[in-house]
Amino acid sequence: MPPQHGARRTITLAVNGRAVEVRVTASRTLLEVLREDLGLTGTKYGCDLGECGACTVLVDDEPRLACLQLAVEADGHRLTTVEGLAVDGTPHPLQAAFVALGAAQCGFCTSGMLMTAKALLDAVPDPSHEAVCEALAGNLCRCTGYVKIIEAVRLAAADARVPGRPEPAEVAR
Amino acid sequence: MTVLRLPPFDLIAPRTVAEAADALAHHGPSARLIAGGTDVLPNLKRGLAAPDVLVSLAGVESLRGIRPAADPRPSANGLRGPTRPPSTGAPEGITIGAATRLNRLMADPAVCQSFPVIREAVSQIATPTLRRMGTVGGNLCLDTRCTYYNRPALWREGAGDCMKHEGDVCRVAPGGERCWATLSADLPPVLVALDAVVRLTSARGDRVLALGDLYRDDGLTHLTLAPDEILAEVWVPVWGSRAAFLKLRPRCAVDFASLGVAVAVDVADGICRRARIVLGAVASHPLRVPAAEAALCDRAPDATAIRAAADAAYDAARPMDNADQPPAYRRQMVRVMVARALRAALGQPPSTR
Numbered sequence: 001m002p003p004q005h006g007a008r009r010t011i012t013l014a015v016n017g018r019a020v021e022v023r024v025t026a027s028r029t030l031l032e033v034l035r036e037d038l039g040l041t042g043t044k045y046g047c048d049l050g051e052c053g054a055c056t057v058l059v060d061d062e063p064r065l066a067c068l069q070l071a072v073e074a075d076g077h078r079l080t081t082v083e084g085l086a087v088d089g090t091p092h093p094l095q096a097a098f099v100a101l102g103a104a105q106c107g108f109c110t111s112g113m114l115m116t117a118k119a120l121l122d123a124v125p126d127p128s129h130e131a132v133c134e135a136l137a138g139n140l141c142r143c144t145g146y147v148k149i150i151e152a153v154r155l156a157a158a159d160a161r162v163p164g165r166p167e168p169a170e171v172a173r
Numbered sequence: 174m175t176v177l178r179l180p181p182f183d184l185i186a187p188r189t190v191a192e193a194a195d196a197l198a199h200h201g202p203s204a205r206l207i208a209g210g211t212d213v214l215p216n217l218k219r220g221l222a223a224p225d226v227l228v229s230l231a232g233v234e235s236l237r238g239i240r241p242a243a244d245p246r247p248s249a250n251g252l253r254g255p256t257r258p259p260s261t262g263a264p265e266g267i268t269i270g271a272a273t274r275l276n277r278l279m280a281d282p283a284v285c286q287s288f289p290v291i292r293e294a295v296s297q298i299a300t301p302t303l304r305r306m307g308t309v310g311g312n313l314c315l316d317t318r319c320t321y322y323n324r325p326a327l328w329r330e331g332a333g334d335c336m337k338h339e340g341d342v343c344r345v346a347p348g349g350e351r352c353w354a355t356l357s358a359d360l361p362p363v364l365v366a367l368d369a370v371v372r373l374t375s376a377r378g379d380r381v382l383a384l385g386d387l388y389r390d391d392g393l394t395h396l397t398l399a400p401d402e403i404l405a406e407v408w409v410p411v412w413g414s415r416a417a418f419l420k421l422r423p424r425c426a427v428d429f430a431s432l433g434v435a436v437a438v439d440v441a442d443g444i445c446r447r448a449r450i451v452l453g454a455v456a457s458h459p460l461r462v463p464a465a466e467a468a469l470c471d472r473a474p475d476a477t478a479i480r481a482a483a484d485a486a487y488d489a490a491r492p493m494d495n496a497d498q499p500p501a502y503r504r505q506m507v508r509v510m511v512a513r514a515l516r517a518a519l520g521q522p523p524s525t526r
């Protein structure tokens with residue numbers, strides 16, 4: 001069969017718990033589909049070349065750069081974007097901690113930071129300072145200098161609502 | 174805002190290696206393999222290629238995984254090295270499938286135990302998220318890089334294209350006939366130092382060759398891989414050698430190497446029997462330095478021998494002005510880092526010099 005450049009195919013994505021069908025060509029990235037077709041603009045378009053982490057989303061709970069992920073290759077997978085972090089209007093502990101510590105300035109890197117940090121906390125409920133730095137090594141921020149972001153991730157880790165956390169603790173102020 | 178769009182292409186998603194090989198054979202040079210896509214896709218967005226078809230290895234299960242295995246070379250018995258232990262029936266090495274993700278390789282218990290140097294090198298590749306996407310095969314077959322090449326179309330319009338993409342001069346060495354783009358991937362020097370062997374497959378059959386023979390020192394066609402061939406797996410022998418990898422770059426994450434140094438040494442009874450010294454990111458292929466290896470072998474690997482090896486590596490390295498840090502600095506660092514890597518591999522304390 002000759003290559004069909006413009007050929008569209010229908011893919012199914014489970015985005016933030018909701019199944020959606022989209023018709024896409026092979027050369028569209030997941031980032032384009034999320035922002036342009038599904039209107040989910042919380043995921044940011046930074047460098048578009050894999051260098052900044054602003055476009056990080058979770059595919060089957062693992063962080064992926066949406067700018068380097070072909071949408072057709074995400075067919076049938078589960079996606080979580082920053083829009084899916086809050087539950088019934090209650091911010092995720094990471095979001096609460098970012099607000100409490102002022103870990104977002106312009107906010108452009110924030111959704112990528114939150115998604116990468118969520119995957120970290122889901123795997124390691126109480127990460128060390130070094131583990132947080134290592135996990136976020138691919139998420140660039142031009143504003144904060146990172147200190148508040150790293151503190152916020154560790155503050156969120158101390159929050160009882162993070163799954164896997166052994167004992168309840170207060171979110172320190 | 175300018176959005177970098179991918180050029181149009183069709184994606185073929187085979188389930189088996191045979192299907193992937195058939196797709197490459199059928200579509201010829203207009204097809205390109207994609208594994209994790211972390212190198213292919215940025216380059217397509219930069220307008221550096223426009224394949225009609227991408228053949229994806231993402232769904233080819235059999236290319237993933239790590240397992241103990243014997244030497245795949247038919248004449249393996251004739252190729253045993255001097256210090257290779259007599260066969261005890263234990264596995265002689267490990268085979269890594271080309272589509273194995275870098276984070277899996279780093280976390281594999283057999284790799285961590287037998288080859289801590291592989292773990293060390295992989296942990297310095299790109300970023301944690303990119304290591305979940307990028308594969309071993311994509312790393313070994315990574316395109317060469319250059320300051321004048323890995324740029325968006327708009328940048329290249331201003332500066333002018335070069336030999337590696339539709340131009341006819343080299344902007345790094347304008348008088349010359351060749352392209353000096355560097356092989357900046359981190360696994361090639363490490364696995365060449367470990368004497369790895371690769372199996373290539375195509376619709377025409379299989380080939381097994383030393384990893385070093387996969388490369389040539391030419392920035393335009395640095396791989397000896399034919400357009401219809403797929404790197405299926407890489408086999409790494411367990412030699413009991415001690416190895417180290419050091420990487421120079423501006424930032425300690427994200428950035429490609431501006432110099433990589435991989436060394437492996439076998440020492441028995443205080444005498445160095447075998448040495449491999451391989452430099453990354455200073456040539457279009459992993460640069461082995463036989464003179465540096467010879468300076469260490471058949472003698473005690475003491476400070477004098479290490480200094481001689483480091484000097485020989487310095488003499489052999491000719492970095493060009495096409496990577497992140499200035500070539501004179503990178504060349505000086507060859508001497509420093511080869512000595513450091515050898516001391517680390519030999520378990521000697523770092524020098525104060």
Ligand SMILES: Cc1cc2nc3c(=O)[nH]c(=O)nc-3n(C[C@H](O)[C@H](O)[C@H](O)COP(=O)(O)OP(=O)(O)OC[C@H]3O[C@@H](n4cnc5c(N)ncnc54)[C@H](O)[C@@H]3O)c2cc1C
Pocket residue numbers: 049050051205206207208209210211212213214215230271272275297298299300303306307308309310311312313314315316357358359360398402403404405427428429430
């Ligand atoms: C911001 C950034 C930083 C990076 N930093 C580093 C770094 O520090 N060190 C480093 O080594 N790399 C780095 N990389 C490059 C890349 O992420 C890794 O090298 C990765 O391992 C490439 O694998 P892939 O599967 O994504 O390759 P792909 O992009 O899928 O493929 C790369 C090339 O290999 C070919 N190919 C892939 N698989 C095969 C196969 N089985 N047989 C034959 N050909 C094949 C493809 O056709 C293509 O030409 C970086 C990338 C980015 C975007």
Ligand code: SF4
Pocket residue numbers: 318319320321322335336337338342343344345346351352353354392495
């Ligand atoms: S080394 Fe020369 S020809 Fe090769 S990519 Fe750089 S400028 Fe172009």
Ligand code: FES
Pocket residue numbers: 044045046047048049050051052053054055056065066067068
């Ligand atoms: S936008 Fe994807 S990494 Fe920068």
Ligand code: FES
Pocket residue numbers: 103104105106107108109110140141142143144
């Ligand atoms: S808050 Fe501005 S980039 Fe991070």
